[in-house]
Amino acid sequence: MGRRDAVRLLLPLLDHAAPGVYQGALRGLGTLTETGFRPGEQAAVARELVTRLRPDLYLVVVAKKVLAGSAEALPGMRELVDRTSSPILRAAALSLLDPHKATDADTPHDLPLFVRHLDDTDRWVSMAAAAGLAHSVQETGTLPVDEERVRARLAVLASDPAGPVREAATEAIRVLEDHRNS
Numbered sequence: 001m002g003r004r005d006a007v008r009l010l011l012p013l014l015d016h017a018a019p020g021v022y023q024g025a026l027r028g029l030g031t032l033t034e035t036g037f038r039p040g041e042q043a044a045v046a047r048e049l050v051t052r053l054r055p056d057l058y059l060v061v062v063a064k065k066v067l068a069g070s071a072e073a074l075p076g077m078r079e080l081v082d083r084t085s086s087p088i089l090r091a092a093a094l095s096l097l098d099p100h101k102a103t104d105a106d107t108p109h110d111l112p113l114f115v116r117h118l119d120d121t122d123r124w125v126s127m128a129a130a131a132g133l134a135h136s137v138q139e140t141g142t143l144p145v146d147e148e149r150v151r152a153r154l155a156v157l158a159s160d161p162a163g164p165v166r167e168a169a170t171e172a173i174r175v176l177e178d179h180r181n182s
Contacts, residue, residue: 006032007041011048026062033066043072050076055086064092071104078106081113087122094128099139111136115144118153123165126157130168134175143179151176 006028013025029045037045049063050073067073073096081093094117099107114136117129133150137143144150154176157169 007037007045011045014048014052023058023062026059026066029066030062042070046070046072046076049073050080053080053089053092055084055088057088060088060092064096067096069102070096071102074102074104074106078110078113081117087120087125090117090120091122091124091128094125094132098128098132098135100135103139107136108140108142111140111142111144115146115150118150118157123157123160123162127162127165127168130154130157130165130172134168134172137172137175137179141179143176147176147180 010025010028010032014022016022016025029049032041046067049066053059053063067077077093077096081090081097084090084093094114096102097107097110097113099110111133114129114133118126118133120126120129133144151173154169154173158166158173160166160169
């Protein structure tokens with residue numbers, strides 16, 4: 001067995017009941033991410049991993065590493081962000097939808113998704129939404145429909161006690177201002 005069989009052998013282990021086994025499979029996929037997948041493997045890994053995401057911090061951290069930059073993962077992330085009750089999964093899905101990481105034909109339609117999640121009850125979800133909104137506006141040049149309401153929400157987030165949330169909101173406000181004036 002060599003690298004050629006690694007993805008085929010690791011993917012079924014993601015369903016294993018023992019945390020050590022599925023975490024080992026994730027570590028293996030993470031290592032393969034660093035060396036690069038062969039053609040077709042990235043899509044297979046994205047499909048399998050997206051369907052198995054659950055609110056497990058280790059799983060989410062490694063999954064973000066494996067799925068970052070994968071256009072194949074984006075449709076599943078769009079479904080997941082509104083389907084899950086888990087803040088960690090919503091934040092991860094929004095961060096993977098960030099157009100600075102990967103894009104597909106539906107990327108221009110993600111702006112309302114980011115706007116909607118600025119109001120999330122979890123500050124880290126709101127932070128991922130603010131960052132995604134800023135990058136979406138930068139990539140597409142499209143401003144949100146209710147820009148004044150969005151600016152008001154971002155202003156609230158810009159006073160959040162958590163530095164990363166403040167920074168994401170402040171950057172989103174700056175991007176909106178830059179695009180309004182251009």
